[in-house]
Amino acid sequence: xxxxxxxxxxxxxxxxxxxxxxxxRRPLYVQVRTDVLARIEAGMWKPGALLPSEFALAGELxxxxxxxxxxxxxxxxxxxxxxxxxxxxxxxxxTPADVLFRFFRIHDxxxxxVAPTSTATRVRxxxxxxxxxxxxxxxxxxxxxxxxxxxxxxxxxxxxxxxxIPASRFPGLGDDGVVPNTIYDLFQxxxxxxxxxxxxxLEPVAATAxxxxxxxxxxxxxxxxxxxxxxxxxxxxxxxxxxxCHLKGLHxxxxxx
Amino acid sequence: xxxxxxxxxxxxxxxxxxxxxxxxRRPLYVQVRTDVLARIEAGMWKPGALLPSEFALAGELxxxxxxxxxxxxxxxxxxxxxxxxxxxxxxxxxTPADVLFRFFRIHDxxxxxVAPTSTATRVRxxxxxxxxxxxxxxxxxxxxxxxxxxxxxxxxxxxxxxxxIPASRFPGLGDDGVVPNTIYDLFQxxxxxxxxxxxxxLEPVAATAxxxxxxxxxxxxxxxxxxxxxxxxxxxxxxxxxxxCHLKGLHxxxxxx
DNA sequence: CAGTGGTCTAGACCACCGT
DNA sequence: CGGTGGTCTAGACCACTGT
Numbered sequence: 094x095x096x097x098x099x100x101x102x103x104x105x106x107x108x109x110x111x112x113x114x115x116x117x118r119r120p121l122y123v124q125v126r127t128d129v130l131a132r133i134e135a136g137m138w139k140p141g142a143l144l145p146s147e148f149a150l151a152g153e154l155x156x157x158x159x160x161x162x163x164x165x166x167x168x169x170x171x172x173x174x175x176x177x178x179x180x181x182x183x184x185x186x187x188t189p190a191d192v193l194f195r196f197f198r199i200h201d202x203x204x205x206x207v208a209p210t211s212t213a214t215r216v217r218x219x220x221x222x223x224x225x226x227x228x229x230x231x232x233x234x235x236x237x238x239x240x241x242x243x244x245x246x247x248x249x250x251x252x253x254x255x256x257x258i259p260a261s262r263f264p265g266l267g268d269d270g271v272v273p274n275t276i277y278d279l280f281q282x283x284x285x286x287x288x289x290x291x292x293x294x295l296e297p298v299a300a301t302a303x304x305x306x307x308x309x310x311x312x313x314x315x316x317x318x319x320x321x322x323x324x325x326x327x328x329x330x331x332x333x334x335x336x337x338c339h340l341k342g343l344h345x346x347x348x349x350x
Numbered sequence: 351x352x353x354x355x356x357x358x359x360x361x362x363x364x365x366x367x368x369x370x371x372x373x374x375r376r377p378l379y380v381q382v383r384t385d386v387l388a389r390i391e392a393g394m395w396k397p398g399a400l401l402p403s404e405f406a407l408a409g410e411l412x413x414x415x416x417x418x419x420x421x422x423x424x425x426x427x428x429x430x431x432x433x434x435x436x437x438x439x440x441x442x443x444x445t446p447a448d449v450l451f452r453f454f455r456i457h458d459x460x461x462x463x464v465a466p467t468s469t470a471t472r473v474r475x476x477x478x479x480x481x482x483x484x485x486x487x488x489x490x491x492x493x494x495x496x497x498x499x500x501x502x503x504x505x506x507x508x509x510x511x512x513x514x515i516p517a518s519r520f521p522g523l524g525d526d527g528v529v530p531n532t533i534y535d536l537f538q539x540x541x542x543x544x545x546x547x548x549x550x551x552l553e554p555v556a557a558t559a560x561x562x563x564x565x566x567x568x569x570x571x572x573x574x575x576x577x578x579x580x581x582x583x584x585x586x587x588x589x590x591x592x593x594x595c596h597l598k599g600l601h602x603x604x605x606x607x
Numbered sequence: 608c609a610g611t612g613g614t615c616t617a618g619a620c621c622a623c624c625g626t
Numbered sequence: 627c628g629g630t631g632g633t634c635t636a637g638a639c640c641a642c643t644g645t
Binding site for chain 1: 452453455457546547548549550551552553554555556570571572573574577578597600601602603604605606607
């Protein structure tokens with residue numbers, strides 16, 4: 094009954110369930126997902142925040158608790174929400190280590206994850222090259238921020254990395270010359286940009302003289318070149334990253350499902 | 351009501367819902383999943399087969415249609431079942447091309463998938479080496495089948511590959527000297543072994559003289575070494591595969607979610 | 608048209624959490 | 627203890643399929 098009345102007298106959140114003949118043809122649980130996701134992206138519920146209970150959301154959106162539950166399910170599936178029985182549903186707040194290990198797929202011979210550190214970080218502002226504009230879906234003269242750094246495992250340099258991000262999404266980033274080791278965490282908490290997923294292209298290459306010098310190896314040694322494009326929750330590209338990795342005794346781990 | 355009676359008078363499939371105090375503490379929908387999965391693995395429903403309707407299964411298992419649905423959902427999610435609205439639920443029957451492209455993650459510069467062919471295939475029977483026994487969870491003197499072959503893209507040799515499988519799971523495989531290009535399809539339809547997922551370790555290496563000769567490249571050229579362990583539906587390892595790939599103009603594609 | 612999956616509801620009961 | 631998520635049911639209606 095509550096839902097029936099709410100369905101007629103709806104004033105808030107008309108996006109989900111307002112008039113009797115529904116204009117939006119998508120299933121209600123999809124609309125619930127979209128609505129909740131929009132609020133998270135808009136910053137209404139920040140990482141770590143407690144959402145209203147399923148019944149409260151159901152009342153507010155004019156649908157049944159089961160339908161709310163189904164919508165939230167898909168966001169839990171995507172790792173955006175976390176349920177804690179007896180306590181409530183929370184916006185996922187991944188630790189820097191969580192995010193690092195999700196995207197850093199290099200392990201040692203024993204199968205343990207490698208935690209890299211960063212050094213020799215440089216930040217420059219440029220206009221996008223053709224390749225950068227293509228990768229990030231920008232116009233060719235849009236401003237980008239280009240970060241280069243050397244990454245270390247156990248103090249040994251093993252990755253030469255270039256990160257390119259659109260300046261418009263991250264105003265002021267690196268202006269003080271400081272960039273943290275885990276930049277996705279900065280994206281999240283400083284700019285409200287949540288990293289959703291990434292696509293990587295891997296290819297073995299021979300070390301050029303320049304990179305060999307950076308990594309203190311012989312020119313021509315085999316390196317793993319990893320080209321990554323990272324996407325936000327809306328599916329827009331937010332980062333283009335090229336890593337040249339000297340994987341002596343290490344390997345990249347992929348899982349095929 | 352039907353479910354109530356079935357719940358009391360249960361004779362078939364006591365595994366899901368038989369006595370009033372349930373012995374199995376797992377949720378009913380998990381038990382439905384397990385039960386249906388077991389029947390598929392036992393060959394009761396073969397790839398392409400039509401399952402009973404959700405209501406029929408619900409009656410048979412003594413649970414409600416919604417619970418059956420939830421159990422089947424998880425199998426659909428895993429790609430083991432396919433739903434077709436208005437027609438029914440079917441055991442997934444992946445074409446050889448489906449399976450090939452799921453596990454063969456190499457694309458060309460334009461982003462198109464590469465379809466490899468095979469040549470120079472050799473099949474040998476051996477006892478497992480230490481490394482092979484470890485990878486496949488075998489005892490050290492268990493019999494294995496070792497397949498070596500060269501794989502071609504557009505007629506050009508680009509992968510030198512070694513596949514190791516436990517002889518006990520695949521009796522008679524390759525006895526006639528013939529091994530198809532897509533062996534997972536053979537596993538499925540000849541031996542009823544469904545490939546579930548795989549874990550891969552990637553590393554750039556320099557081509558040895560031997561492999562360089564096979565692939566007609568210079569010794570020392572950078573190759574991608576891919577070590578794969580493949581698992582069946584029960585999570586048991588069924589294949590250990592080492593591929594040495596000359597990815598000139600090609601790349602391995604990985605997706606991080 | 609009958610039969611199937613797909614959506615949605617209302618309500619029950621359980622398991623878990625913090626006070 | 628009250629409030630939360632987790633499971634399960636029974637039944638309604640819709641959308642799609644093949645005959």
